[in-house]
Amino acid sequence: MARWVRPALCALRLWGPAGWRSLYTEVRDVPGKGHQGPSPGRTDAVAASLWGVRKASCAVGLAALNSGITGGRRPVSSSASASSIFGSGGNGKEKLFLQDLAELIRAGACRKAVVMVGAGVSTPSGIPDFRSPRSGLYSNLQRYDLPYPEAIFELTFFHHNPKPFFALAKELHPGSYRPNVIHYFLRLLHDKGLLLRLYTQNIDGLERAAGIPASKLVEAHGSFASATCTVCRRPFPGKDVWDEVMVDRIPRCPVCTGIVKPDIVFFGETLPQRFLLHVVDFPMADVLLILGTSLEVEPFASLSEAVRSSVPRLLINRDLVGPFAWRPRSRDVVQLGDMVHSVERLVELLGWTEELRDLMRQEAEKLNGRDR
Structure with a gap:
């Protein structure tokens, strides 16, 4: 067989x-x-x-x-x-x-x-571990008062405060590394x-x-190539998210105004x-x-x-x-x-x-x- x-x-x-x-x-x-x-x-x-x-x-x-x-x-x-x-x-x-x-x-x-x-x-490309206190990325995220570094990938915290995640996303923008x-x-x-x-x-x-x-x-664990509205589940191309993230705006759905989240797998997600x-x-x-x-x-x-x-x-x-x-x-x-x-x-x-x-x-x- x-x-x-x-x-x-x-x-x-x-x-x-x-x-x-x-x-x-x-x-x-x-x-x-x-x-x-x-x-x-x-x-x-x-x-x-x-x-x-x-x-x-x-x-x-x-x-x-x-x-x-x-x-x-x-x-x-x-x-x-x-x-x-x-x-x-x-x-x-x-x-x-x-x-x-x-x-x-x-x-x-x-x-x-x-x-x-x-x-x-990816470490040899210069991408830092956001959990390491020695990295500048960790320092940048601390201004958002994270309870712990991994909270950035928890849905409950994301809905409460999506800014830390999108700050990380901006750091990982294609072309940065x-x-x-x-x-x-x-x-x-x-x-x-x-x-x-x-x-x-x-x-x-x-x-x-x-x-x-x-x-x-x-x-x-997903990618930034696509995104989905967290409310109406409307799909979006990743570029739409980057256009907002790179100017420090939270991407919003034009239909229902829900937050548009890149299709990255958060803790507990499928x-x-x-x-x-x-x-x-x-x-x-x-x-x-x-x-x-x-x-x-x-x-x-x-x-x-x-x-x-x-x-x-x-x-x-x-x-x-x-x-x-x-x-x-x-x-x-x-x-x-x-x-x-x-x-x-x-x-x-x-x-x-x-x-x-x-x-x-x-x-x-x-x-x-x-x-x-």
Whole structure:
């Protein structure tokens, strides 16, 4: 049985024929399935199923279910159900190192890479951690008398005082920061036809700025590319919000005067419907790359265990985190320390150094042209 059939049947059980057809539209053009290029996103029929995932017997994992489809901290215990749902595959026993993984990719043994990234990927671009007292962004937000930094992403506080959130949004305006070598490495994966999907926790839009198409992205915590009125739910393009935010105005709906909120996932909100693509993406993956994330926020964190046990997993991070710390697999590869140095080392082992430099030079020229 093809390794994607089992999760496909799971999706059918969860969402019914209509939901499955929408999911199928998204994934049918994955390399090796007979079509070229991804289809436009058509997961509208799946939206209603998000609320039903909690009750589904075909579950991603107990930890993810307990938090529904909303964000939350990862518990100490892990879920064994993810591997049973997504397929366990063979059990590779040999220990892998970074060079071994690079050789597998070069040899064409890994051609469907799923990537998970977090805030550590954007730090080299100069984006500060708004929770750090050492950052100027934190100081700017303190004038709004936040009870604690995370309140900026709580709906109750947002409705009481939306100014801190829009101050943060202005700081993250596209063009304020540029993609770095890590983003362009991921773009190169796409250009070479090796990127199945990129799952990001970041809301800075630097993956898009690096040229990775939206069809290859799952922005798990939302993005500024679109917005919605908090009262009448009317949708708006992200540009309408930026026009107001950049002149320090709270964006308002022209119909009902409600606050227009960018489609960023706040605490307790449902994740974007595209997040459901993980049901098919992860069992199809033949390599999993995890970069710059603490693997603490659910349900994103549980995805790190959703690939088959025979699939190599690479962690490039400052610290040892998640299952790499408390339940490692024999085919795990871990590179700790400076993110940029680790990615550059991988690129060197892949033999892509010159290609990456050329890509970054071309993209820098494009961005410089836009700034003029």
